[in-house]
Amino acid sequence: MKVAIVGCGGLGNVHAGAYSKIPGVTIVGVCDIDANHLSKMAQRTGAKAYESFDEMLEQSGCEVVSVTLPSHLHKPFSIKAAQAGKHVICEKPIALNLEDAAEMIRVCEENGVRLFIGHVVRFFPEYVQMKNKIAQGALGRIGVAHLKRIGGHPGERRPWFKDEEKSGGVVLDLMVHDLDFLRWSLGEVRSVYGLRKLEGNVDYAAATLVFESGAVANVEAHWGYQGPFTTAAEIAGSEGLIRSDSSKSVSLQIRKAAADNAKGPFVEVPQSPGFHSPFELEIKHYIECIVENKQPIVTAQDAYKALEIGLAALESARTGKAVFLNNSAQEVSR
Structure with missing residues (x-):
């Protein structure tokens, strides 16, 4: 090839x-x-x-x-x-x-x-593990999720990031990772409420997503953070809680409701993030999809939907009103 x-x-x-x-x-x-x-x-x-x-x-x-x-x-x-x-x-x-x-x-x-x-987050082992645990029902019915993705402003080295018309800002460039992951894991989004602050070298956004399933997710994205680049996720369901935090030495923690005879309220099961670069896994997968004519893990339609959710967050931040998405529409026409 x-x-x-x-x-x-x-x-x-x-x-x-x-x-x-x-x-x-x-x-x-x-x-x-x-x-x-x-x-x-x-x-x-x-x-x-x-x-x-x-x-x-x-x-x-x-x-x-x-x-x-x-x-x-x-x-x-x-x-x-x-x-x-x-x-x-x-x-x-x-x-x-x-x-x-x-x-x-x-x-x-x-x-x-x-x-x-x-959308490389779908190839990060800890996010794949979280998605799989949700799909397997290990957490029961999902209620609330909290995700964040924060770091320095990339515009310090690449000025085009500070131009909204070229980068889309922190929502379309950074938050979009978590928006795609959440839709992949929790299903279609019903409504989006967004907030955003642009001041000097700070581009901060937060969005609350309500899913068709009834689950709610709060998502943060921040350019201009003074600390190291950090990602974190916490997803809570009726049967347990799952956490990932890149700032911790252990990348993934699963907390399950304890049995009656357990000594403590939770049991932690750490998981390894693996050794292969997610970008290598992603590119290899896409080449295999071409060679073998198979469906990719993330489709162009998925990318379209992630963009749609991000744009809804920006519109909500501008208007102060929640934006409702139409999930009954057909896929983008061929």
Whole structure:
């Protein structure tokens, strides 16, 4: 499988590293407008460097294109790759509005190519374990979830993150990870109420999601936090509680209601997060989906829905009113 990468920054290098570990995959082209980034990526991968994306599509012989560009560029580059007959692995969010996301999905389908979106949290072992415990009924009926994702402002090193029209801000770039995970684990979202504070170098958002099942989730996302990047999740059900906190030495804790003869109220069962990079697991899975023509763990439709929830949180934060989602609508048309 011959792949090409457009965007030679941080995530471009992450994709390159993942491809290098997949047997049968060769990086045949890399592209970026930053000559320094482009040169370093070409040297690292041994792939030909292209200043022109069109030339890379025409000349490299690639079958798959990784789109690891700023979010506002996801649509035009994904569509151009699809129209050239290339499968697309695009970073999240799928786009910054639903119209663009729908067009990406439609154009890929019309050109007979696959579209994969990098919602990598579905490949983090601790989140997979939480999802599986919920699906297995280990926690009983889910009542309340609390999730957070906080860290420094990426705009300090990459100014485009501070431009709402290019990044979507903390909600569409960071919170969207947890929005996708929650929908994957708890089902469709009925309503969203959002709050947001933008002040100087702080971009903070909180959202309360009410699910069709009746479960409620509170989600926080924060750029400008002075401490280390941290993620945490706590999901409570009628039969138990599950926790994950990246700041703890143990990544996952499961607390079960104690039996009558137990000495304490809870039993903790720590779990290992594993040793494989979630990005490597994700990229390998998407390549397998192309080769074996199978359904991915996260679909382009899932990415569309995560974006829809994020946009609802932003609309609610603007208006001060809850936003209700229509889950009876059909999938984005083919």
